[in-house]
Amino acid sequence: MKKIRISIIGFGVIGSGVAKVISKKRDYIKHRHGIDLELVGIGERNGGIACEDGVDPIEAYNLAKTKEMEKHPCWKEEMNGINVIREVNADIVVETTPTNIDSGEPGLSHMMTAFKNKRHVVTSNKGPLAVAYKELIKTAEENDVQFRFEASVGGAMPVFNLVRECLQANKILSIKGILNGTCNYILTRMSTEGMSYEHALSEAQELGIAETNPSYDVEGMDTACKLVILANEILGMDSTYKDVEIEGITGITIESLKLASDKGYTIKLIGEVEAEKLRVAPRLVPKDHPLAVGGTLNVMSLHTDLAGEITITGKGAGAIETSSSILSDVINIAKR
Amino acid sequence: MDLELKDTPGQLVLALQPISDFEGNIVSVVHHRDKKTPRGMIPVQVAFEIGGEKVSGLINKLKSIGIIVARVGEERLRESRAGILIGHIIHSDIRDTIDQIDATGYAEVVDLTMSMPGIDQRSSARLVINATGKTEMEYALELLRNIAREKDLLLIEPI
Numbered sequence: 001m002k003k004i005r006i007s008i009i010g011f012g013v014i015g016s017g018v019a020k021v022i023s024k025k026r027d028y029i030k031h032r033h034g035i036d037l038e039l040v041g042i043g044e045r046n047g048g049i050a051c052e053d054g055v056d057p058i059e060a061y062n063l064a065k066t067k068e069m070e071k072h073p074c075w076k077e078e079m080n081g082i083n084v085i086r087e088v089n090a091d092i093v094v095e096t097t098p099t100n101i102d103s104g105e106p107g108l109s110h111m112m113t114a115f116k117n118k119r120h121v122v123t124s125n126k127g128p129l130a131v132a133y134k135e136l137i138k139t140a141e142e143n144d145v146q147f148r149f150e151a152s153v154g155g156a157m158p159v160f161n162l163v164r165e166c167l168q169a170n171k172i173l174s175i176k177g178i179l180n181g182t183c184n185y186i187l188t189r190m191s192t193e194g195m196s197y198e199h200a201l202s203e204a205q206e207l208g209i210a211e212t213n214p215s216y217d218v219e220g221m222d223t224a225c226k227l228v229i230l231a232n233e234i235l236g237m238d239s240t241y242k243d244v245e246i247e248g249i250t251g252i253t254i255e256s257l258k259l260a261s262d263k264g265y266t267i268k269l270i271g272e273v274e275a276e277k278l279r280v281a282p283r284l285v286p287k288d289h290p291l292a293v294g295g296t297l298n299v300m301s302l303h304t305d306l307a308g309e310i311t312i313t314g315k316g317a318g319a320i321e322t323s324s325s326i327l328s329d330v331i332n333i334a335k336r
Numbered sequence: 337m338d339l340e341l342k343d344t345p346g347q348l349v350l351a352l353q354p355i356s357d358f359e360g361n362i363v364s365v366v367h368h369r370d371k372k373t374p375r376g377m378i379p380v381q382v383a384f385e386i387g388g389e390k391v392s393g394l395i396n397k398l399k400s401i402g403i404i405v406a407r408v409g410e411e412r413l414r415e416s417r418a419g420i421l422i423g424h425i426i427h428s429d430i431r432d433t434i435d436q437i438d439a440t441g442y443a444e445v446v447d448l449t450m451s452m453p454g455i456d457q458r459s460s461a462r463l464v465i466n467a468t469g470k471t472e473m474e475y476a477l478e479l480l481r482n483i484a485r486e487k488d489l490l491l492i493e494p495i
Binding site for chain 2: 251
């Protein structure tokens, strides 16, 4: 049995979700893959937990839920994210702090510190990847550690691992898809129920699908970040967020959806990368097209030279779904 | 093009060869072997892409080798795409928008449906553009993109 020690940096919805899934799946992963996942550290902004003998993931999850992390017997104020990464002897650092697309911080510093301390990194955090992709890849290589980020694009959908493990001989020519569940939900409701944009948005906010400040999603910035990561990792580009031409969904009218529908189309916010061009824009999609998925679903089509068109669809958000991708990266690294 | 061939072996190849000699790109061939025209000939329908200036030369060649050209039809604008514009479409001169596309000579706006919910609100319009080929359609969409940018309209393009 191979023991893999894990630290989680950023213990919000995603980070605590990973802890919960580690607890739930620990025996299954032991039995199926011969790997024992042990949580040894948790780092937050205002402190953290370091416990070389193992932290009970469910106890930590419950404390995070009630925002009482400091009540944990091992909680120390000086043990913030960076210090947990430096001092706790973990094999893999799971970085799940919130995305910041301007500076990539604090995630960027967390990841660089982890690499320099010879720890592998698995992340769902788009910010550092969208602003400093090349630097991160280079630093990981120089320190001879693995860097995986399946959860950063498309939540539960396996896109990077799909390309890495199953499409090795293919050249990927272009990628297009729906990469933001919030926008897809709003456009689906406008289209099927004839709701106004404002109405559909407030419904999404009530359901917790959209943030109180939804601009990051509805103005296309989230889709643009994901597109940059796809372009760099899969198409070998060296792009940043500033290279993306972005148009969001705030200008879409109910009348336009009706006019589209009368001719057999729907309107979707599509991220597309092809021939060095990155673009996020609302597009007309035929209703019977593989990209015309509804609700909060995400979908991606990869145009390849050998396999032709490959389309995957699935849940693009949610703590448990995202944890599926994070654990897949963790197990992949553990098996090497 | 509807052709009539003699009911003897080798006639189909004989009829298609000149199309390729005149640099035509054959799209489909329907050979009605079981049907006969009143003249006792076999009808064949051929669809192909060819430069307009080469058509009369091709017809003369076909006639000279004994093939009857019964009908010639032309479909000039083969590509068709829909797009949607949102904004102050009428006040930014919709006629000028259409004229600019039509003036290209290779693309035309063939359908326009508008929805205007209120005087102060933005209108939505669905346009259908036809063009002579794929490249010409790309040029027409690029032109429409520029017009939309200039007139501050949101253009929703087909995927």
